[in-house]
Structures are given as C-alpha cells and as structure tokens.
Amino acid sequence: MIRRTTVWICGLLCLLSVASACHAGEPDPAAGYDHLINTTYLPPYFDQETFDNVWRIWPEPLRSQAEKSTPDERRQMAFDRYGLTGRPEAPTKPLQYVVDKKGNWTLNCFSCHGGEIDGKPLPGLPNNRFDFAGITDDIRLTKALLGKKMVATDYSSLVFPLGENKGTTNAVNFGVALISLRDADLNFVPGARFPRMLHHDMEPPPWWHFSRKDNLYIDGFAPKGHRALLQFTMVRENGAKSFREREDDFRDIYAYLNSLESPKYSGQIDPQKAEAGRIVFNKHCSECHGTYGENATYPQRMVAIDEIKTDRARLDALSPEHREVYGKSWFNEYGEKAGLIADPAGYVAPPLDGVWATAPYFHNGSVPTLWHVLHPEQRPQIWQWAGKQYDHQKMGITVTELSEIPVGLPAIDKREVFDTSRFGKSAAGHDFPNSLSEEEKDVVLEYLKTL
Incomplete structure (x- = not known):
C-alpha cells in the first residue's frame, strides 16, 4: 500500500511539474501560428457580408462574370484580385485575415508574409500579389453601396500611400508614422504629428530567413526580438498596456518564425x-x-x-x-x-x-x-x-x-x-x-x- 501511494504521489508530482511548465509558457511555434490566424491584434476592417458583395463594384466584364458565378467561384475571384490565398489546412479561409465567429475580417501578418508558389499557399513566403491599396479602395466602395459604417482604414489609401505595385507596401513609413505619436513607453503623446516621410515601396522578406539573422530589415538596424514584432499593432485603438499583455503571444510568434524552413524547389534540377x-x-x-x-x-x-x-x-x-x-x-x-x-x-x-x-x-x-x-x-x-x-x-x-x-x-x-x-x-x-x-x-x- 505504501509503495502504491508513493508511486501515485510521484506520478502526481510529475503531472504538476508538466502543468507548471506549460503554465510557465515556453514559447510554442504551433501556438504562434494559431495566434496569427485566429487572434485579432487590430480592429476589424470589414465583415463577411461586405467581402461577399465586393464583386458588385468591380468593372465590367468582371462584374457580370462574377454575377453568373457560384459563391465559391466569386470568393476565388476576389482572392485572385487582391492577392489572397486559402490556408494550407483550410483552403476556403483566407490566410491573410483573421475571420472571427461574427464574420469580422481583420488583417494579419500573412497579408505580406504569406503567399502562393506553384498554386500552393505557403505561410512565410513574401506575398508578391497582395494589393493593399486595391482591397482598401474596393471595400470602401462596397461599404458605401451597402450603407455600412466606415472605419479609419477605409480612408487610409486616400491620405497615405499603401503601395504602388501589387506585392509591395509602404511598410517602413507605417512604422515611422505609428511610433511618432507615442513616447518610449508607447503612451500617446498629445498633439503629436506625423514627421515628414520619404514614401517608397518595399518587398517583404521571406520569414524563413528570420532564424539566420541577429538584426531585422534590409538595413539591419534593429536587433531581433519578440517585442519588435509588435510594431505594426500600434493603431490608435491599442494603448500602451495592450503591448505588455500580448508579449507571451508574440514570444510564441517569434518561436514560429524561428521554426520556418525554406521550401524545396518544385522543378527538375541538373x-x-x-x-x-x-x-x-x-x-x-x-x-x-x-x-x-x-x-x-x-x-x-x-x-x-x-x-x-x-x-x-x-x-x-x-x-x-x-x-x-x-x-x-x-x-x-x-x-x-x-x-x-x-x-x-x-x-x-x-x-x-x-x-x-x-x-x-x-x-x-x-x-x-x-x-x-x-x-x-x-x-x-x-x-x-x-x-x-x-x-x-x-x-x-x-x-x-x-x-x-x-x-x-x-x-x-x-x-x-x-x-x-x-x-x-x-x-x-x-x-x-x-x-x-x-x-x-x-x-x-x-x-x-x-x-
């Protein structure tokens, strides 16, 4: 009886030890991917009804083609038009957006860092087809057609260059503009304004290079760290406290980026x-x-x-x-x-x-x-x-x-x-x-x- 009790206690201690380790939050790459596709770090941009009706503002003959198509075919037409892809594990769901249970669509990091090669979606691949300006303009027109409420993002392409070519964005100046309104603790500074900026377009890097680098970006200026990944969540709706609360999520995302490996060439090699x-x-x-x-x-x-x-x-x-x-x-x-x-x-x-x-x-x-x-x-x-x-x-x-x-x-x-x-x-x-x-x-x- 004593021996059984000892074994049971040892087993319980092992379980408690495992539970404690899980609770401690060791960075988890799988959790990092899940955060990216299922957690909203920005306010929603539009809803499912808006996306389902975006074809109504397309030019002819594309609009007539869409009208004669099935909902699934129209969804694929919209994906092709704006540079979206399905998820590897769920082809009908967009890799580049989080879609919540209410049907709200929120942009995620895969908009730039999740693309398609040889007809297959690949998380971590630079999205050379994403048209941030195009989808922003078309969603704004669709909301006007449906009488939907506008949000700040709907007007962004009218006042801030989003990208002159598909696959490129004005990403550097997004960061410059957003941090210029905050202090070092990321609190908003009353009366702060955007500085003068040199607008230009950038092609995003592949995420599988992340593990090989000590510093980020093409000019290598920023030391690598999980906090750096939070920069592009600096919208007005996110106060200084929100960044601290999300650190564990972004430790997981950091681990996910570090886990990615490059794809093997799909053709023949001599x-x-x-x-x-x-x-x-x-x-x-x-x-x-x-x-x-x-x-x-x-x-x-x-x-x-x-x-x-x-x-x-x-x-x-x-x-x-x-x-x-x-x-x-x-x-x-x-x-x-x-x-x-x-x-x-x-x-x-x-x-x-x-x-x-x-x-x-x-x-x-x-x-x-x-x-x-x-x-x-x-x-x-x-x-x-x-x-x-x-x-x-x-x-x-x-x-x-x-x-x-x-x-x-x-x-x-x-x-x-x-x-x-x-x-x-x-x-x-x-x-x-x-x-x-x-x-x-x-x-x-x-x-x-x-x-």
Missing part, C-alpha cells in the same frame, strides 16, 4: 550543373550571401550603398533619429538590447535559402527573375505580370516586357505594371554578376534551385 554552380557561387557570391549545405554560414554582411548601388530610397527613408526613437523605446527594451545601428552604411546581403520562390527580387521588388538578377544589363525597365505561373526557365514570375505604361488601365491593373524609372523602384545595382561568364551564370542559376 545535379552536374548545380555542383558546378556551387563552386562558382562559393568563389564569387558566398562572401556576402553565405554558404549552404553542411556547415552552412551566413556573414550578415553590410554592403555600402556606393558598392551595392541598388535603389537607396529605403536607406534614406529612415534617419538616424528615426532609428534612435525605435531603439530607445519599449520595443528595443529602452536601448538595453545591444546591436542597434542608427546610421547604417547600406544594405545587408540576405541569405538565399529558398530564393527560387521569392520573386520579384531586390528589396523593392524591381527585378522579376533570378535570370535578370544575373544579367544586370538585360533587366526590363517596364514589366507587367503575365499570369501567376512560375517561370522555371528564368526562375521567377512570368512577365511581359513593355516599352511604355499602357494607357487607360484601371488602377488595380496598373499596379501589376512595374516601372523601374519611378522613385524608389530602380532595378539598377548589384552588378557583381557582370564578372561571370555566361556559362558561369547558367550553372549558378541551377545551383540556386538547390538552396
């Missing part, structure tokens, strides 16, 4: 060419982009802007003062977190895991394929999406090269046309591949499929 490409890559490219396979390395090298020569709008958009405001705030533990770079010299060369899936390229999304990255002199000045099919020959998105912007395009279609002559959209720079022969470029392209 092993002999790829091996030849590995040798060329390690000789010419690894100094900045790292090595791969066993004993992989990533140097996190900052390349001076005068050396890389890519578009500098992103670098100039944040002043040292902007970066210091962030660095001294709660997000960066009031400056106690080491590693802030207030005045970076240029851009940090990214790792290239899964690079085959992340077109278009450069931090502003100006280069449509890896072939064009390797052929600087042949990058198109103006290009247009030619469908969602993946270009396995040039490794990137399928595009049509244009000599000029087509006249009379609706705004939402015009955002599928990329003009590299516009401010912040240059495709120049990173001309290092000019030192390679055509044969070397060909085998490097094959090697990039293996990463």
Whole structure:
C-alpha cells in the first residue's frame, strides 16, 4: 500500500511539474501560428457580408462574370484580385485575415508574409500579389453601396500611400508614422504629428530567413526580438498596456518564425550543373550571401550603398533619429538590447535559402527573375505580370516586357505594371554578376534551385 501511494504521489508530482511548465509558457511555434490566424491584434476592417458583395463594384466584364458565378467561384475571384490565398489546412479561409465567429475580417501578418508558389499557399513566403491599396479602395466602395459604417482604414489609401505595385507596401513609413505619436513607453503623446516621410515601396522578406539573422530589415538596424514584432499593432485603438499583455503571444510568434524552413524547389534540377554552380557561387557570391549545405554560414554582411548601388530610397527613408526613437523605446527594451545601428552604411546581403520562390527580387521588388538578377544589363525597365505561373526557365514570375505604361488601365491593373524609372523602384545595382561568364551564370542559376 505504501509503495502504491508513493508511486501515485510521484506520478502526481510529475503531472504538476508538466502543468507548471506549460503554465510557465515556453514559447510554442504551433501556438504562434494559431495566434496569427485566429487572434485579432487590430480592429476589424470589414465583415463577411461586405467581402461577399465586393464583386458588385468591380468593372465590367468582371462584374457580370462574377454575377453568373457560384459563391465559391466569386470568393476565388476576389482572392485572385487582391492577392489572397486559402490556408494550407483550410483552403476556403483566407490566410491573410483573421475571420472571427461574427464574420469580422481583420488583417494579419500573412497579408505580406504569406503567399502562393506553384498554386500552393505557403505561410512565410513574401506575398508578391497582395494589393493593399486595391482591397482598401474596393471595400470602401462596397461599404458605401451597402450603407455600412466606415472605419479609419477605409480612408487610409486616400491620405497615405499603401503601395504602388501589387506585392509591395509602404511598410517602413507605417512604422515611422505609428511610433511618432507615442513616447518610449508607447503612451500617446498629445498633439503629436506625423514627421515628414520619404514614401517608397518595399518587398517583404521571406520569414524563413528570420532564424539566420541577429538584426531585422534590409538595413539591419534593429536587433531581433519578440517585442519588435509588435510594431505594426500600434493603431490608435491599442494603448500602451495592450503591448505588455500580448508579449507571451508574440514570444510564441517569434518561436514560429524561428521554426520556418525554406521550401524545396518544385522543378527538375541538373545535379552536374548545380555542383558546378556551387563552386562558382562559393568563389564569387558566398562572401556576402553565405554558404549552404553542411556547415552552412551566413556573414550578415553590410554592403555600402556606393558598392551595392541598388535603389537607396529605403536607406534614406529612415534617419538616424528615426532609428534612435525605435531603439530607445519599449520595443528595443529602452536601448538595453545591444546591436542597434542608427546610421547604417547600406544594405545587408540576405541569405538565399529558398530564393527560387521569392520573386520579384531586390528589396523593392524591381527585378522579376533570378535570370535578370544575373544579367544586370538585360533587366526590363517596364514589366507587367503575365499570369501567376512560375517561370522555371528564368526562375521567377512570368512577365511581359513593355516599352511604355499602357494607357487607360484601371488602377488595380496598373499596379501589376512595374516601372523601374519611378522613385524608389530602380532595378539598377548589384552588378557583381557582370564578372561571370555566361556559362558561369547558367550553372549558378541551377545551383540556386538547390538552396
């Protein structure tokens, strides 16, 4: 009897120990994903009825096509129009929005960081089709048609640039604007106003690079941490207290980002060419982009802007003062977190895991394929999406090269046309591949499929 009691007590103590550990809240990647798709950190933007009726304000002949379609077909048409995808585990539910039990839709982080490759949704993939301005404008018109109440977001595209091209957003200035209204503790400052900003568009990075970095963003200015992930929840409805209350959620989200791995290339690979490409890559490219396979390395090298020569709008958009405001705030533990770079010299060369899936390229999304990255002199000045099919020959998105912007395009279609002559959209720079022969470029392209 004593022995049984001892065993029972030991078992109970083990259960209590497990329960205590769970209650302590060890960061959980699975919980992090669940938070992103099921927890609202922003106020809702619109409801299910609005989304179901958005087709009513579409131009012809799209509206008539939608009218003749089933609800499921109309939903897919709307997903395609705005760059939304279904969730891998629930194809009819949007990956990019939290939809609550009342049918309210709230934007989440997957709007920029959850896309589609080869027809399959992939959380963590840059969403190269998301049209923030397009869905905002169409939802506003649909609400007006249905007599629905407007919210602040409905007017945002009228007063703040959201993104000139599908797949890009004015994300840096979202952060600058939001933090400019708060003090270091994230309390609102009465009378605070937005500073002068240099508006420009950015292509989001893939989330599976997160685990390889110590600092965030293309200029590498911000030390990595779970608090940094809360920046884009700084809407007026969220007071300073809300950020503290959500820390455990974002520890889970941080763990989720750290757990992501790059997708494997879905096409055919020539092993002999790829091996030849590995040798060329390690000789010419690894100094900045790292090595791969066993004993992989990533140097996190900052390349001076005068050396890389890519578009500098992103670098100039944040002043040292902007970066210091962030660095001294709660997000960066009031400056106690080491590693802030207030005045970076240029851009940090990214790792290239899964690079085959992340077109278009450069931090502003100006280069449509890896072939064009390797052929600087042949990058198109103006290009247009030619469908969602993946270009396995040039490794990137399928595009049509244009000599000029087509006249009379609706705004939402015009955002599928990329003009590299516009401010912040240059495709120049990173001309290092000019030192390679055509044969070397060909085998490097094959090697990039293996990463």
